[in-house]
Amino acid sequence: xxxxxxxxxxxxxxxxxxxxxxxxxxxxxxxxxxxxxxxxxxxxxxxxxxxxxxxxxxxxxxxxxxxxxxxxxxxxxxxxxxxxxxxxxxxxxxxxxxxxxxxxxxxxxxxxxxxxxxxxxxxxxxxxxxxxxxxxxxxxxxxxxxxxxxxxxxxxxxxxxxxxxxxxxxxxxxxxxxxxxxxxxxxxxxxxxxxxxxxxxxxxxxxxxxxxxxxxxxxxxxxxxxxxxxxxxxxxxxxxxxxxxxxxxxxxxxxxxxxxxxxxxxxxxxxxxxxxxxxxxxxxxxxxxxxxxxxxxxxxxxxxxxxxxxxxxxxxxxxxxxxxxxxxxxxxxxxxxxxxxxxxxxxxxxxxxxxxxxxxxxxxxxxxxxxxxxxxxxxxxxxxxxxxxxxxxxxxxxxxxxxxxxxxxxxxxxxxxxxxxxxxxxxxxxxxxxxxxxxxxxxxxxxxxxxxxxxxxxxxxxxxxxxxxxxxxxxxxxxxxxxxxxxxxxxxxxxxxxxxxxxxxxxxxxxxxxxxxxxxxxxxxxxxxxxxxxxxxxxxxxxxxxxxxxxxxxxxxxxxxxxxxxxxxxxxxxxxxxxxxxxxxxxxxxxxxxxxxxxxxxxxxxxxxxxxxxxxxxxxxxxxxxxxxxxxxxxxxxxxxxxxxx
Ligand SMILES: Nc1ncnc2c1ncn2[C@@H]1O[C@H](COP(=O)(O)OP(=O)(O)OP(=O)(O)O)[C@@H](O)[C@H]1O
Numbered sequence: 001x002x003x004x005x006x007x008x009x010x011x012x013x014x015x016x017x018x019x020x021x022x023x024x025x026x027x028x029x030x031x032x033x034x035x036x037x038x039x040x041x042x043x044x045x046x047x048x049x050x051x052x053x054x055x056x057x058x059x060x061x062x063x064x065x066x067x068x069x070x071x072x073x074x075x076x077x078x079x080x081x082x083x084x085x086x087x088x089x090x091x092x093x094x095x096x097x098x099x100x101x102x103x104x105x106x107x108x109x110x111x112x113x114x115x116x117x118x119x120x121x122x123x124x125x126x127x128x129x130x131x132x133x134x135x136x137x138x139x140x141x142x143x144x145x146x147x148x149x150x151x152x153x154x155x156x157x158x159x160x161x162x163x164x165x166x167x168x169x170x171x172x173x174x175x176x177x178x179x180x181x182x183x184x185x186x187x188x189x190x191x192x193x194x195x196x197x198x199x200x201x202x203x204x205x206x207x208x209x210x211x212x213x214x215x216x217x218x219x220x221x222x223x224x225x226x227x228x229x230x231x232x233x234x235x236x237x238x239x240x241x242x243x244x245x246x247x248x249x250x251x252x253x254x255x256x257x258x259x260x261x262x263x264x265x266x267x268x269x270x271x272x273x274x275x276x277x278x279x280x281x282x283x284x285x286x287x288x289x290x291x292x293x294x295x296x297x298x299x300x301x302x303x304x305x306x307x308x309x310x311x312x313x314x315x316x317x318x319x320x321x322x323x324x325x326x327x328x329x330x331x332x333x334x335x336x337x338x339x340x341x342x343x344x345x346x347x348x349x350x351x352x353x354x355x356x357x358x359x360x361x362x363x364x365x366x367x368x369x370x371x372x373x374x375x376x377x378x379x380x381x382x383x384x385x386x387x388x389x390x391x392x393x394x395x396x397x398x399x400x401x402x403x404x405x406x407x408x409x410x411x412x413x414x415x416x417x418x419x420x421x422x423x424x425x426x427x428x429x430x431x432x433x434x435x436x437x438x439x440x441x442x443x444x445x446x447x448x449x450x451x452x453x454x455x456x457x458x459x460x461x462x463x464x465x466x467x468x469x470x471x472x473x474x475x476x477x478x479x480x481x482x483x484x485x486x487x488x489x490x491x492x493x494x495x496x497x498x499x500x501x502x503x504x505x506x507x508x509x510x511x512x513x514x515x516x517x518x519x520x521x522x523x524x525x526x527x528x529x530x531x532x533x534x535x536x537x538x539x540x541x542x543x544x545x546x547x548x549x550x551x552x553x554x555x556x557x558x559x560x561x562x563x564x565x566x567x568x569x570x571x572x573x574x575x576x577x578x579x580x581x582x583x584x585x586x587x588x589x590x591x592x593x594x595x596x597x598x599x600x601x602x603x604x605x606x607x608x609x610x611x612x613x614x615x616x617x618x619x620x621x622x623x624x625x626x627x628x629x630x631x632x633x634x635x636x637x638x639x640x641x642x643x644x645x646x
Pocket of ligand 1: 434
């Protein structure tokens with residue numbers, strides 16, 4: 001699997017696009033060793049973004065990326081020094097030939113100098129290869145570290161970040177942006193070290209040859225610097241804009257060509273519209289890149305013309321010195337040859353400065369992700385949660401996505417180990433928010449959620465989540481084989497364990513009927529399977545995890561009755577002996593629950609259980625009707641809002 005595919009698989013599916021269908025089929029695995037079996041579509045609404053603590057993108061911060069590569073950098077410096085010293089010799093050789101070998105008619109000296117002229121490039125070539133290898137090693141290492149650090153920080157973000165992030169944007173930052181700074185990183189190492197060494201050694205030798213001429217040749221250098229600031233600023237702005245449009249393109253592509261997006265586009269006949277949108281964006285990138293390039297070229301041209309100016313001045317003054325006899329002909333030729341070694345690297349260094357400034361915008365985008373503060377974190381003193389019995393308690397839990405706007409208010413309930421709690425209530429009441437808290441998708445704003453009497457914020461996330469499974473309405477599967485999808489829950493599961501889980505989920509026989517069995521690839525988001533098959537594989541995956549606590553969001557989608565009964569049977573197997581919090585959409589689930597919580601506007605409006613003596617028809621007649629609340633309460637039952645009888 002290549003890097004981009006890996007990132008897409010691990011990041012893209014967290015993201016929630018604006019298309020509802022796409023969003024509903026989006027799944028999540030927040031932490032690799034974690035618990036999440038997919039993401040509930042309820043969480044796919046506008047969320048908070050973990051606040052980025054955006055620091056200034058300064059050169060020192062970029063240079064910090066090279067911290068772990070000191071020995072390689074020292075070796076590069078040494079090689080650059082050697083190469084620079086070797087590079088200083090040819091003009092001296094020329095001077096020897098012009099001033100000594102030719103006038104003295106010494107063939108021996110001439111041959112020696114000619115041999116030296118051949119040997120020197122060979123030596124610097126060998127050093128160059130070595131230096132290049134080290135450069136690549138450092139550059140690739142820095143890019144790897146940067147990518148890893150971004151990936152790690154993304155994995156630590158709470159769900160709010162992913163519900164708010166734009167599809168494709170994360171992928172673009174991890175791949176496109178990181179790629180975009182690669183050249184700068186390379187030139188920072190290669191060019192800056194090499195060019196600085198060349199400039200320093202050349203200035204040294206110029207002063208040694210003739211200090212007056214040397215002063216004259218460096219006087220022109222400030223002229224090079226003048227346009228740099230302006231050019232850097234313009235290029236930085238253009239670069240930021242380009243990367244933004246690129247991110248938009250990445251988003252549009254991942255949405256349009258995801259299975260759900262492609263389906264929606266076809267159903268609504270929006271192909272041409274999508275194409276036009278894409279065309280506009282790629283055209284914009286093209287225009288921006290052209291402008292970026294043009295500004296760079298003009299700057300390059302300006303610096304290139306300054307070199308000949310310096311050389312002309314030196315020939316004028318130097319020529320005069322030769323005429324007056326204060327300098328030899330070989331001396332002036334050597335001096336002029338050194339000028340090339342001075343002006344060219346200065347130009348390159350300034351170009352590099354412009355490149356770095358241009359890339360600062362991209363670094364800014366990268367560092368923004370690196371600096372994001374995770375919403376849900378392990379406390380420094382968080383302890384390992386041992387195997388739990390599964391006692392779940394919500395104590396006066398309130399939660400606000402945005403300050404002051406409570407999605408949950410004072411929720412208190414208890415589920416003993418092995419009990420099933422069914423949540424019912426109108427859309428937007430807060431059911432998903434509530435069930436997500438047990439696995440710390442969100443932490444309460446007030447109150448506490450406890451497992452076996454321990455506040456979930458006091459234990460290590462991984463140890464908590466490893467004991468919880470979450471089966472969502474729309475089950476997410478990776479574009480991988482069934483086996484790989486199953487092993488996502490338990491990396492070291494044996495074939496027997498896997499098959500046992502699939503048998504319990506009533507899916508083993510189906511898998512075996514496929515030509516490639518467990519090695520069948522399930523397609524993008526599992527779309528090559530039917531809805532019911534996908535759900536049963538997701539259930540098998542949850543069974544394989546052997547969770548103590550189960551979070552379940554019953555599917556509302558209508559499977560055919562046979563498929564439905566399989567899924568139902570699989571779920572019953574999964575719930576056996578596990579504490580289960582279920583957002584119930586089926587009356588049979590409500591009937592089977594140990595506790596029923598009716599959630600309305602973020603609070604528990606009613607709670608109770610259906611009396612075992614009641615039959616379904618009684619419920620239809622009695623409990624379901626809001627008007628009969630009093631009567632049903634008198635019977636130890638309560639009214640379920642009419643909406644949930646459907
Ligand atoms: N990420 C979020 N950012 C801000 N508000 C949110 C976010 N997710 C949900 N909400 C809001 O919080 C409230 C509770 O939402 P929640 O998804 O928990 O309800 P629900 O009962 O599960 O609804 P449904 O049955 O329709 O899925 C709603 O008003 C919703 O708009």
